[in-house]
Amino acid sequence: MNRKDSEDLVRVGPGTVMGGLMRQYWLPAAMSSELEPDGAPVRLLLLGEQLIAFRDSSGRVGVMDHRCPHRCASLFLGRNEENGIRCVYHGWKYDVAGNCVDTPNLADPDFKNRIKAKAYRTVERNGLVWVYMGARKKAPPLPEIEATLLPESDVTISFVQRECNWLQALEGDIDTSHFGFLHAGSVAPEDVPDDSLFWHTVANRAPDYHVADTECGTMYAAYREAAPSKTYWRFANFMLPFWTQTPQGKFTEHLHNRAWVPMDDTHTMFVSLTWRRQPPSIGPMKNGRMMPGFTRAFDYLPNESDWYGRWRLRGRPVNDWLVDREAQKTGGNYTGITGIHAQDQAVTESMGAITDHLFEHMAPSDRMIMATRRRLLKAARALAKDKIVPPGVDDPAIMYPVRSGDFVADAKLAWRQAYDRQMQASVRPLQEAAE
Ligand code: FES
Ligand SMILES: [Fe+2]
16 A cells, blocks of 8 residues: 555545545434434534534424524534524524525515525435435435335344444455454454354464455455365455455344445445354353453443534544553453454554555455455545446445345365355345234
């Protein structure tokens, strides 16, 4: 990576190459439950832009620049009432589409028609608020990412803020070999039931890889010999512009999607959607207990109203992620940090607010990461230079039939063949419901 590649990848503000790519897509920005009709506006940081989100009296969601177009007082202080947000400075009022509907400090009733707040298109679906920050007059179709199409009652939605650049955060999801160290480095193969697929991760911590570009991103398969003439596979995906699917889970039922939405260059909102009927990805060890430090739950701080106040975890850079050195030394917890997500968060935040890519030494285990960076740069530069619309914007259906997970298959199957077989056998709750 050279300096230019690195800068093009990490910067997401208006006018940047990557920011341009991301503004092509609908972005998952908040949970529907965060916004109450006529409730307090929420500060929302998205792609480096300071916005407010609010729900009007009729239930519609507005997302707009937080500055009042009059003289820039923050609409965060505004009165959310009677189907609009009213600036408390001189009383100008805006509806969810940004139309100025009242300027009560002016005698001329038509003046308001010359004023428009900078509002973005929003849509709510299945518990998520989506925002389109692009320039098209008619917004592109909504995403068809599988977990986002599930009814709200069938999916667990979680948001978690991460205090670092979006790319290093995302790359944790496509870096399979860390699992046997960061999360399970102190687990010995003899601790794990022999019939558990997890056994392979701790029995052989240095898998081989296949990596390929796909229609909408990149895919890898990590593989290990499982038994004579059997292969243990771990597949994962990256989908433009910031979606992932991880390999830790039974492939045929592993219905989940994860987004790494940049708040700005140094903060990221992780958005996780998981099918409720998906089986647990890791079971107990032979002693009947989970591995030390294992929990999928999030230990949140209370949300606050400032720009960085939403969905923070208790373990943060300022408190060394609550690392417990005793647990690290003698407690069987490789990191000394509790929580799978908290462990990922600690290492990626520890890289610094933005990883210095010129300091890295990429290895063969990082092929997926390298392929994904190339894919991102290619799509972002093709858009910036030749106006080529990136995959999945006008053809969102290509994002639907993508899955990840682990399984054991006949060693004779080539990797894409093994994947296709699993895809055919995968549970599709939406299609089942439709039939
Ligand atoms: S600054 Fe908002 S009405 Fe004047
Ligand atoms: Fe991880």
